[in-house]
Amino acid sequence: MKSMSKITLQLQRCARDITNMSQQAVNGVSHRGRVLTLDSMNPNVKRVEYAVRGPIVQRAVQIEKELKEGAKKPFTEVIKANIGDAHAMGQKPITFFRQVLALCSYPALLEDSKFPEDAKQRARRILEACGGHSIGAYSASQGIECIRQDVARYIEKRDGGIPSNPDNIYLSTGASDAIVTILKLLVCGEGRDRTGVMISIPQYPLYSAALADLGAVQINYYLDEDNCWSLNITELRRALSAAREHCNPRVLCIINPGNPTGQVQSRQCIEDVIRFAKEEHLFLMADEVYQDNVYAEGCQFHSFKKVLFEMGPEYSNTVEMASFHSTSKCYMGECGFRGGYMEVINLDPEVKAQLIKLVSVRLCPPVPGQALLDLVVNPPQPDEPSYATFMKERTAVLSALAEKARLTEQIFNTVPGITCNPVQGAMYTFPRITLPQKAIDKAKELGLVPDMFYCMRLLDEEGICLVPGSGFGQREGTYHFRMTILPPTEKLKVVLQKIREFQLHFTQEFS
Amino acid sequence: MWNMKQLEYGALARRANQIKDELRQGVRRPYKEVIDVFQGDLHRAGMKPLTFVRQVLAACVYPPLINSSNLPLDVRQRAQEELGRCVGGSVGEGNARDHAPNILNVLVNREASPRTGVLIPVPCHNKTVLSITQLGAVAVPYYLSEEQGWALQVEELQRALESAKGVCNPVALYVINPGNPAGYVQSQKSVLEVIRFAWEKRLFLLVDELYQDRVYGENCEFVSYKRAVSEMGPPFSGTVELASFHSVSKGFSGEYVCGLRAGYVELVNLDPAVMKYIHTLFSKDACSPVLGQIALDLMTDPPKPGDPSYLLYKQEIEQIRTVLLHSVKKVHEVVNSLPGFSCPPIEGGLFAFPRLHLTPKAIQKAKVTAEMQEDPDTFYCTRLLEEGGVFTGPGWEYGQKEGTYHIRYNTSRALFKELLRRLSSFHMTFMKDFS
Numbered sequence: 001m002k003s004m005s006k007i008t009l010q011l012q013r014c015a016r017d018i019t020n021m022s023q024q025a026v027n028g029v030s031h032r033g034r035v036l037t038l039d040s041m042n043p044n045v046k047r048v049e050y051a052v053r054g055p056i057v058q059r060a061v062q063i064e065k066e067l068k069e070g071a072k073k074p075f076t077e078v079i080k081a082n083i084g085d086a087h088a089m090g091q092k093p094i095t096f097f098r099q100v101l102a103l104c105s106y107p108a109l110l111e112d113s114k115f116p117e118d119a120k121q122r123a124r125r126i127l128e129a130c131g132g133h134s135i136g137a138y139s140a141s142q143g144i145e146c147i148r149q150d151v152a153r154y155i156e157k158r159d160g161g162i163p164s165n166p167d168n169i170y171l172s173t174g175a176s177d178a179i180v181t182i183l184k185l186l187v188c189g190e191g192r193d194r195t196g197v198m199i200s201i202p203q204y205p206l207y208s209a210a211l212a213d214l215g216a217v218q219i220n221y222y223l224d225e226d227n228c229w230s231l232n233i234t235e236l237r238r239a240l241s242a243a244r245e246h247c248n249p250r251v252l253c254i255i256n257p258g259n260p261t262g263q264v265q266s267r268q269c270i271e272d273v274i275r276f277a278k279e280e281h282l283f284l285m286a287d288e289v290y291q292d293n294v295y296a297e298g299c300q301f302h303s304f305k306k307v308l309f310e311m312g313p314e315y316s317n318t319v320e321m322a323s324f325h326s327t328s329k330c331y332m333g334e335c336g337f338r339g340g341y342m343e344v345i346n347l348d349p350e351v352k353a354q355l356i357k358l359v360s361v362r363l364c365p366p367v368p369g370q371a372l373l374d375l376v377v378n379p380p381q382p383d384e385p386s387y388a389t390f391m392k393e394r395t396a397v398l399s400a401l402a403e404k405a406r407l408t409e410q411i412f413n414t415v416p417g418i419t420c421n422p423v424q425g426a427m428y429t430f431p432r433i434t435l436p437q438k439a440i441d442k443a444k445e446l447g448l449v450p451d452m453f454y455c456m457r458l459l460d461e462e463g464i465c466l467v468p469g470s471g472f473g474q475r476e477g478t479y480h481f482r483m484t485i486l487p488p489t490e491k492l493k494v495v496l497q498k499i500r501e502f503q504l505h506f507t508q509e510f511s
Numbered sequence: 512m513w514n515m516k517q518l519e520y521g522a523l524a525r526r527a528n529q530i531k532d533e534l535r536q537g538v539r540r541p542y543k544e545v546i547d548v549f550q551g552d553l554h555r556a557g558m559k560p561l562t563f564v565r566q567v568l569a570a571c572v573y574p575p576l577i578n579s580s581n582l583p584l585d586v587r588q589r590a591q592e593e594l595g596r597c598v599g600g601s602v603g604e605g606n607a608r609d610h611a612p613n614i615l616n617v618l619v620n621r622e623a624s625p626r627t628g629v630l631i632p633v634p635c636h637n638k639t640v641l642s643i644t645q646l647g648a649v650a651v652p653y654y655l656s657e658e659q660g661w662a663l664q665v666e667e668l669q670r671a672l673e674s675a676k677g678v679c680n681p682v683a684l685y686v687i688n689p690g691n692p693a694g695y696v697q698s699q700k701s702v703l704e705v706i707r708f709a710w711e712k713r714l715f716l717l718v719d720e721l722y723q724d725r726v727y728g729e730n731c732e733f734v735s736y737k738r739a740v741s742e743m744g745p746p747f748s749g750t751v752e753l754a755s756f757h758s759v760s761k762g763f764s765g766e767y768v769c770g771l772r773a774g775y776v777e778l779v780n781l782d783p784a785v786m787k788y789i790h791t792l793f794s795k796d797a798c799s800p801v802l803g804q805i806a807l808d809l810m811t812d813p814p815k816p817g818d819p820s821y822l823l824y825k826q827e828i829e830q831i832r833t834v835l836l837h838s839v840k841k842v843h844e845v846v847n848s849l850p851g852f853s854c855p856p857i858e859g860g861l862f863a864f865p866r867l868h869l870t871p872k873a874i875q876k877a878k879v880t881a882e883m884q885e886d887p888d889t890f891y892c893t894r895l896l897e898e899g900g901v902f903t904g905p906g907w908e909y910g911q912k913e914g915t916y917h918i919r920y921n922t923s924r925a926l927f928k929e930l931l932r933r934l935s936s937f938h939m940t941f942m943k944d945f946s
Contacts, residue, residue, distance in 0.1 A: 034750075034781075034782050035713050035715040035752050036682075036782060037782050037785065038782070038784050041617050042619055045616065045789075049791065054791070085599075085604050087598075088598035088601075093603050101572045102573035105565050105572055106565040106566050106569035107565075108562075109576075132558070184645075213792075215621060215622075334603035336601070336604050337602070337801070337802070358645075361641050361645065366803060368800065
């Protein structure tokens, strides 16, 4: 059977080539098939999708263009509530961080009395650790050593004194880089033995895209929408045993606080996940980039590492894990600097050597990002001149986010057809929308997934860009969208209002 | 020819770091610091950054500086412009402007049988083989001709292609111009020959032109593949598929900012259907760091005559250029004059790749020194590091003809006198010991 279809495919290709040739002969152009075609290219790349910047964003960009050219629309600007880019939405950077980075960029400013002494001291220390005392020099592939040491110290402090070894810290270009690197190490095997990677549904589409790119098998485990998007071990078990039929599950990914769902896992849940990983011999990947973004009362961030070690040596000596953090989220929002790190636990020493080799291929993570990370893990202390301003700014950002999280949940839950779980953390809301059957039918007619249809209409009519839930994964027959809570409060209120109006009007249109 | 002792990559680097640590801790060695000419890093080699670029970057990072009278007007204006292009007016925003997608990842079909092959030059960058094999493709070597100043000969390309028969399916030809580690600059004739060969044999051209601004050889001129393809006219100009790479890391007339990590790729004659997927790929890969993108902008649009920063900028560029030219020339002269070393003229790029003529006695010694695993040039480089405090790269990491040995070092070291002194002194002793 297999060889038959292969021959058929080849014949079809020949036929196509001959047709091309004769067409081109007619055109007077000699036949030249390209080297790089849809057929010859890496098929995995074709499977890669990244909804956050996908077709809806392309449409948004086009509309912006049209607006610029003077086109008349029911709105004057497109509000891009699709991507977790805080600064793009007007969030202000932390003054102290930018001062130190400016000093690092142009060290002559160290003579400028307008910069505080604590900023200068940190800049000097960072420059000292850089080759040629310049952030322009390559750093070691694993990241600047003293920064890795600072990261380790930060982790120790955060986790109540549990030791962290700087050798287990790998600085990276945002967290995404480290996540993909670890996946590269983990994914192998052929056919039924191909590595399976468990990921939550809904998930941040970097994971599905990376898995597609690497040709790994994606194993979906569903978060429980009716229970605040909580994670159930029974569901993990179900997903795992089903997956064992067709692949070799080796990895369990968890995003906490969650993206897009915003849930903050309880300590009990984290323990259960660790226990599960140990029982089933799975490598744990803990994406903790939103660790400072926790708003809901009664919720608290528990690092996987801390819980692991508090569970005792039976677990802390055996469970293999990588946890990830970044400078793009939390209160910093510095997406453009591409700062991040991962901490690996219980990694086989020989694998570590391979890991070092792997990261060396991309030379080094951006040095300004490393410098920024150093400041995040080493912020102004109470006895330092910049402390008061720093704390004020940090608190302002986090409390604004908390307020917006509350507001969003509250308002969405008053809209018929929209239900919204509490936004416990992170930066997004992932409400469920009830679509009239006629709208679903219309979408199918247009060849669109129903929530894409909804979001496209919202974009065209109100100029609000969201990402359809299908981009993140959802239970069959349910529809969602992801919206960031990043726009400034007043603008967010307007956005919520407009979505409410749109929902009512849309439902009416398709009733 | 590249034996898979992958773990050995970086062994010397680890040792160099160890020694640097020891020196910091006060351990006594015959030298006070390690001269690191291993990497292509100009700042590490003592080059000063360009004032204009750093001022603009600082003002972008900390916008209150835009109102500072301490900064020249054009700096402040440029910073304002660059910030204007950032959404939300902040360099902390993650917008995908210029970003080099991983073309190799798109080209290599892991499921293909026979496996995808990529022709690569010997010698080449030590990461090249790894980045190819990592994707499941096969690296097919073609040897540059050392006797002819590392010229690329089409007959050799043909031989390489033949050698791939039955082993893999070559789809791409990787070219480095100006060279790394060998410091050649391809002549126009050679560029045209390669393009024709790629066209005839239906190979995708991947051209690394990172060092295009670093050309020193007399009568040498950088010819961009993109331009050459276009000037060749049909059928080449409309059909040769090409990806050429440039970066802020290696600019001569721009900022040497390896640490900022920005670059760009130009794609020519690619299938529009494939381009769609390339766009998706690079949207997922987030963005290259914004500061790097800004540095790239500044590099391609520097101060002009009449701008307040122009004179200083021009002066700094000239100074760097003069120092580099001088250092390249001097180092080449001295190294070439040492018995046991031979090196073709260094026409461009960042490195020299002199040939080491080791005596049978030295080669023998290398073989019995267990850790060296039979690489005589590693043996030499290790001794040079331990005894002379100079960190260079052993030739095997870059590829070389069987039975030849080389070392690679960065030619841009501003303070090269000490480098030459140590190298000469060590080398003479070494040659004597193994005569």
